[in-house]
Amino acid sequence: MPQGIKSSETGVDLIAAAAIAEGQAREVETASGQYFLVRKDGQLHLYRNFCPHLGTPLNWEEHRFLDPDGEWIQCASHGALFRIEDGLCLAGPCIGKHLHAVPFQVVDGIVTIEPESDREISEQQPA
Ligand code: FES
Numbered sequence: 001m002p003q004g005i006k007s008s009e010t011g012v013d014l015i016a017a018a019a020i021a022e023g024q025a026r027e028v029e030t031a032s033g034q035y036f037l038v039r040k041d042g043q044l045h046l047y048r049n050f051c052p053h054l055g056t057p058l059n060w061e062e063h064r065f066l067d068p069d070g071e072w073i074q075c076a077s078h079g080a081l082f083r084i085e086d087g088l089c090l091a092g093p094c095i096g097k098h099l100h101a102v103p104f105q106v107v108d109g110i111v112t113i114e115p116e117s118d119r120e121i122s123e124q125q126p127a
Contacts, residue, residue: 025065053094
């Protein structure tokens with residue numbers, strides 16, 4: 001289990017919600033999967049760090065998931081562009097496919113996912 005990640009029967013704590021500033025992204029990793037969060041218009045979005053094109057991580061550099069203007073999630077491998085709000089790919093080789101959104105809660109300021117979501121994510125294949 002990566003440092004700082006807490007897991008229990010009720011939830012897997014990922015990161016403090018306040019750690020993701022407006023227009024920024026952060027990657028987090030559990031024992032079961034890699035994820036990233038993006039904040040846009042005050043809303044947090046959590047996705048699996050997994051490109052639906054080839055199933056590779058979206059980023060090459062730590063925490064770098066957005067295009068230079070911060071308007072899109074961009075895959076570093078072949079440049080696919082995904083809408084931040086729902087993960088829909090609108091340009092690139094996986095157009096029409098979605099990033100895998102992960103349901104989460106913010107509990108006492110901590111972004112938390114269900115243990116089942118964390119397990120499911122480790123078993124998925126590219127769309
Ligand atoms: S692996 Fe992401 S666009 Fe090809």
